[in-house]
Amino acid sequence: MRRSTALRRIIPVIAVGALVLAACGSDDDASGSADGTLAPTDTGSGDTAPTDTDPGDTDSGAGDCSSTIDDGVLTIATGEPAFYPWVIDDAPESGEGFEAALALAVAAEMGYEGDAVVWTRTTFDEAIQPGAKSFDMNLQQYTITPERAENIDFSLPYFTSNQAIVALVGSSAEGATTIADLKDVKFGAQVGTTSLAFITDVIQPTQEPFVYDDNVGAKAALEANQIDAAVFDLPTALFVSGVEIEGSAVVGQFPADAGGTTDQFGFVLEKDSALTACVDAAITTLTDNGELDAITQEWLSDFTGAPVITVE
Amino acid sequence: MSDRPTRRERYERARRRRSVAIATVSTIVVVGASIVLIPLTPGWDRVRQAFFDGDVFLDTFPGLLGAFWLDVKILLWSTPFILAVSLLIALARNTRSPALFPLRAFAVIYTDVLRGIPVILLVFLIGFGVPALGLSRTWANPLIWGSVTLVLSYSAYTAEIIRAGIEAVHESQRAGARSLGMTSSQTMRTIVLPQAFRKIVPPLMNTFVSLQKDVALVSLIGPVEILRQAGIDKATYANFTPYVAASLIFLALTIPCTRLADWALARQRARTGATTIA
Numbered sequence A: 001m002r003r004s005t006a007l008r009r010i011i012p013v014i015a016v017g018a019l020v021l022a023a024c025g026s027d028d029d030a031s032g033s034a035d036g037t038l039a040p041t042d043t044g045s046g047d048t049a050p051t052d053t054d055p056g057d058t059d060s061g062a063g064d065c066s067s068t069i070d071d072g073v074l075t076i077a078t079g080e081p082a083f084y085p086w087v088i089d090d091a092p093e094s095g096e097g098f099e100a101a102l103a104l105a106v107a108a109e110m111g112y113e114g115d116a117v118v119w120t121r122t123t124f125d126e127a128i129q130p131g132a133k134s135f136d137m138n139l140q141q142y143t144i145t146p147e148r149a150e151n152i153d154f155s156l157p158y159f160t161s162n163q164a165i166v167a168l169v170g171s172s173a174e175g176a177t178t179i180a181d182l183k184d185v186k187f188g189a190q191v192g193t194t195s196l197a198f199i200t201d202v203i204q205p206t207q208e209p210f211v212y213d214d215n216v217g218a219k220a221a222l223e224a225n226q227i228d229a230a231v232f233d234l235p236t237a238l239f240v241s242g243v244e245i246e247g248s249a250v251v252g253q254f255p256a257d258a259g260g261t262t263d264q265f266g267f268v269l270e271k272d273s274a275l276t277a278c279v280d281a282a283i284t285t286l287t288d289n290g291e292l293d294a295i296t297q298e299w300l301s302d303f304t305g306a307p308v309i310t311v312e
Numbered sequence B: 001m002s003d004r005p006t007r008r009e010r011y012e013r014a015r016r017r018r019s020v021a022i023a024t025v026s027t028i029v030v031v032g033a034s035i036v037l038i039p040l041t042p043g044w045d046r047v048r049q050a051f052f053d054g055d056v057f058l059d060t061f062p063g064l065l066g067a068f069w070l071d072v073k074i075l076l077w078s079t080p081f082i083l084a085v086s087l088l089i090a091l092a093r094n095t096r097s098p099a100l101f102p103l104r105a106f107a108v109i110y111t112d113v114l115r116g117i118p119v120i121l122l123v124f125l126i127g128f129g130v131p132a133l134g135l136s137r138t139w140a141n142p143l144i145w146g147s148v149t150l151v152l153s154y155s156a157y158t159a160e161i162i163r164a165g166i167e168a169v170h171e172s173q174r175a176g177a178r179s180l181g182m183t184s185s186q187t188m189r190t191i192v193l194p195q196a197f198r199k200i201v202p203p204l205m206n207t208f209v210s211l212q213k214d215v216a217l218v219s220l221i222g223p224v225e226i227l228r229q230a231g232i233d234k235a236t237y238a239n240f241t242p243y244v245a246a247s248l249i250f251l252a253l254t255i256p257c258t259r260l261a262d263w264a265l266a267r268q269r270a271r272t273g274a275t276t277i278a
Helices: A002-045 A055-063 A098-110 A124-128 A194-203 A215-223 A234-244 A276-288 A291-303 B007-040 B044-051 B054-094 B098-116 B119-129 B142-168 B171-179 B184-221 B226-237 B241-272
Strands: A074-078 A117-121 A159-161 A163-168 A187-190 A210-212 A229-233 A248-253 A263-265
Touching (some): A098 A117, A187 A215, A210 A215, A215 A229, A215 B184, A234 A248, B044 B241, B054 B098, B054 B184, B054 B226, B142 B184, B171 B184, B226 B241
Antiparallel strands (some): A163 A229
């Protein structure tokens, strides 16, 4: 009696187990063959090295600028909210702020102006999730990394930023001039940023850093005396210390060769998007004719000055 | 007694065999159809790449497991406090003396307010708000205030469960105990609470499973536990596989607990003599 009850319970479990095992087996096979077929495409499009755009691609890409998600309209996404100084007053339509101005300039190069440019908002996750995208291109200070490029397309970089440290006046991070001075500092950073990777990989503090959903969390933690200092990209750091957190200052910035990931920002596009080459061509043009420099000067010139911290 | 099965036993055995056969076939059909049909969907390749990347899984799993230890620690030190506070609140709410009305009112407000605010908001409010009053670095630690938040929120839930358990003990039990000369507190301690706790084991386990997952909310105020580590890994690889890995790690803790809760429920049903109707 007992045994058969136990048996009755177990048989469906065994059946499921067998099926799952079978599924895993076939899954492995499938992924094996899929990897095999996908690999050539990956290397072909050269996603891991966004700087490799051969001229042939650029030409054909420029002709490809029409394949947007909505015909005749270029949909550009940014963060919700979009932060100063990248977008002024959370209103990218105005073209005010570095990323807003840049996006409109790139769009114009691609042949989209005025009503032909539509703005939308996404989170980081929405930009990388599989399936149809709600945008043609997305910019919210996405750092270009090879790992990310496995799943999404990046344009050529449009900005290179240094990492910088913000601390409250009187904190243990104040006055630091070398990385050695920062070993015992309790750090905070925003999740998913290269700032966090910079803390763990380059500064390597003795205390584990705290991590927040956004800069607002890092700010609250500074004010709550839970961390000594937070790491941001330099323009954000200058804005945070100058406007958002009273009594804080930028302790210093790290030189671009400090190690870690070089913080180069690029547009995010759907993996293997036909538009990527077209965006690259636009950025190349803007770089060559000096317009990118002019936009950077106009919107970020106030956001580059800070003492340099050396790596030794 | 002969060894030959009775007609009734033969009939029941046949019914059981039929149940097993039907369960097996329906399981095979459902699971088999899922395995065959899902990969046929147009987005499957993309989903598999984004959610089930073997390399990303192997790279991130050890780190996630290490980060999960922090969740377990928070869970372990919060649970005794939750039980203690919730018991006090439930008892306060159960006092009957008119002079203790303020205590009862406090217990009602405590459960209403703390149960009514989403845990995620409480974590922010208490985790950043209290330390900002000017606490020293040691006492400003988000682990402390994150745990305090969990204790406040979950003790409000648990107090209501305990109260329900106390009220489910028949009034005649109290009356009997008092008529034997027991004091009010003796009655509560030795007669009511033991019976009440026996009744509420299943809902308590349920709440415990829920707590196991909500521990991850402490990450919102800084500490890097498994949910946060998965978020960091997700952003590093632009791939959701770390979330799948973290889910599996959570399941390894929550499934045994839910099974245990089911077992407790079944045992209680058997003891109270209720029959199972299929």
